[in-house]
Amino acid sequence: MITLHDFYRSSASFRVRIALNLKGLAYQSMVRDLDTGAQSSPGYRSINPQGLLPALEIDGHVLTQSAAILEFLDAKFPEPPLLPKTELERARVRALFQFVVSDTHPITTMRVGRYLKQSLDCEDAAIARWKQHWITECLSVLETALASDRATGRFSHGNQVSLADVALVPQVVSARGLGLSIERFPTVSRIYEACMQVTAFENAHPDKYPTTPTLNKD
Amino acid sequence: MITLHDFYRSSASFRVRIALNLKGLAYQSMVRDLDTGAQSSPGYRSINPQGLLPALEIDGHVLTQSAAILEFLDAKFPEPPLLPKTELERARVRALFQFVVSDTHPITTMRVGRYLKQSLDCEDAAIARWKQHWITECLSVLETALASDRATGRFSHGNQVSLADVALVPQVVSARGLGLSIERFPTVSRIYEACMQVTAFENAHPDKYPTTPTLNKD
Numbered sequence: 001m002i003t004l005h006d007f008y009r010s011s012a013s014f015r016v017r018i019a020l021n022l023k024g025l026a027y028q029s030m031v032r033d034l035d036t037g038a039q040s041s042p043g044y045r046s047i048n049p050q051g052l053l054p055a056l057e058i059d060g061h062v063l064t065q066s067a068a069i070l071e072f073l074d075a076k077f078p079e080p081p082l083l084p085k086t087e088l089e090r091a092r093v094r095a096l097f098q099f100v101v102s103d104t105h106p107i108t109t110m111r112v113g114r115y116l117k118q119s120l121d122c123e124d125a126a127i128a129r130w131k132q133h134w135i136t137e138c139l140s141v142l143e144t145a146l147a148s149d150r151a152t153g154r155f156s157h158g159n160q161v162s163l164a165d166v167a168l169v170p171q172v173v174s175a176r177g178l179g180l181s182i183e184r185f186p187t188v189s190r191i192y193e194a195c196m197q198v199t200a201f202e203n204a205h206p207d208k209y210p211t212t213p214t215l216n217k218d
Numbered sequence: 219m220i221t222l223h224d225f226y227r228s229s230a231s232f233r234v235r236i237a238l239n240l241k242g243l244a245y246q247s248m249v250r251d252l253d254t255g256a257q258s259s260p261g262y263r264s265i266n267p268q269g270l271l272p273a274l275e276i277d278g279h280v281l282t283q284s285a286a287i288l289e290f291l292d293a294k295f296p297e298p299p300l301l302p303k304t305e306l307e308r309a310r311v312r313a314l315f316q317f318v319v320s321d322t323h324p325i326t327t328m329r330v331g332r333y334l335k336q337s338l339d340c341e342d343a344a345i346a347r348w349k350q351h352w353i354t355e356c357l358s359v360l361e362t363a364l365a366s367d368r369a370t371g372r373f374s375h376g377n378q379v380s381l382a383d384v385a386l387v388p389q390v391v392s393a394r395g396l397g398l399s400i401e402r403f404p405t406v407s408r409i410y411e412a413c414m415q416v417t418a419f420e421n422a423h424p425d426k427y428p429t430t431p432t433l434n435k436d
Contacts, residue, residue, distance in 0.1 A: 049363045095286040
């Protein structure tokens with residue numbers, strides 16, 4: 001039994017949904033509504049002291065942090081692989097992944113938005129510009145990194161889906177949600193479209209999330 | 219030949235210095251002065267399009283993102299290991315690592331501070347409070363996660379240094395640099411002190427950095 005503590009708009013949860021789908025693993029979704037702060041409830045904090053999504057329960061163990069969860073899933077369920085074979089290639093894929101997961105997404109999360117609003121008196125428009133700034137920088141860097149490297153193929157690394165794509169797609173979806181045009185980034189845009197042809201990505205998309213999920217209250 | 223594009227105050231570079239020392243790998247330091255924006259120069263961007271530190275040049279290849287570099291070093295130079303043996307343990311260590319590397323450090327970097335100052339008119343005191351807020355939250359979560367888990371030993375995971383410690387130490391050094399007391403976090407504090415008994419950590423500390431490094435201008 002696999003349970004994903006999840007929310008449709010959580011980018012980090014989206015990554016894990018993609019990986020679970022790619023690996024063909026059935027899971028139950030436990031919705032933690034970020035809009036009501038459910039991820040900070042004592043009940044959820046007792047599962048994940050970080051108070052962040054996602055958390056994955058598997059065989060009685062709780063795993064946190066999307067990067068750690070994805071590496072675990074890839075090691076335990078190796079087909080299809082989410083990392084290429086050689087260590088140099090793996091380093092490239094992990095670097096593309098981390099540039100999104102570490103150096104972009106955490107700066108643009110709801111908890112950061114809350115601090116900007118509550119402690120720095122930022123208006124909603126300024127918070128939107130903040131997010132747009134960091135995401136635009138991210139997509140611009142990804143575009144350069146992907147377009148300038150022959151290792152890029154139909155997907156971020158060659159012609160097989162990898163962790164780099166698992167990070168790229170939720171980031172592009174967030175960008176679009178903020179009204180950013182991704183056509184300025186043709187390689188990113190092309191890879192995004194290629195991923196969305198893959199059922200595992202399509203089915204993990206927030207738009208596919210059940211419209212009336214059972215919310216977990218605690 | 220290994221070259222680390224590095225700066226003494228770069229937390230992410232500090233992580234890689236620790237790992238290189240632990241693995242007993244000799245390297246040359248190429249200083250990129252964050253205070254003058256050297257990491258954004260066209261010369262450095264041609265090496266690392268992300269314009270971030272660190273980058274590691276090894277056997278003619280450039281690796282970026284500390285998490286990707288550390289995984290690479292651990293795979294290529296397995297002794298001493300920076301990750302435990304079982305996948306569940308590895309997931310725990312990677313989660314502790316990522317909580318610092320993804321969900322804390324990127325929010326508190328100089329580039330974020332610059333945006334707060336230049337685009338949101340924040341004063342230096344507000345920027346310091348911002349950093350203190352995120353780092354305090356990080357240390358508080360780490361304290362709970364480490365103190366509540368029997369897997370914690372002399373170090374973050376058992377009695378052997380791991381990636382979790384490689385992330386923890388630079389974060390504690392940053393906290394101290396901001397005037398935060400870490401005594402409120404006794405487990406974090408104890409593990410920090412244990413790490414600093416290890417020569418590889420001690421020699422990677424910013425205080426040990428050459429006082430008159432040769433700056434790279436381009």
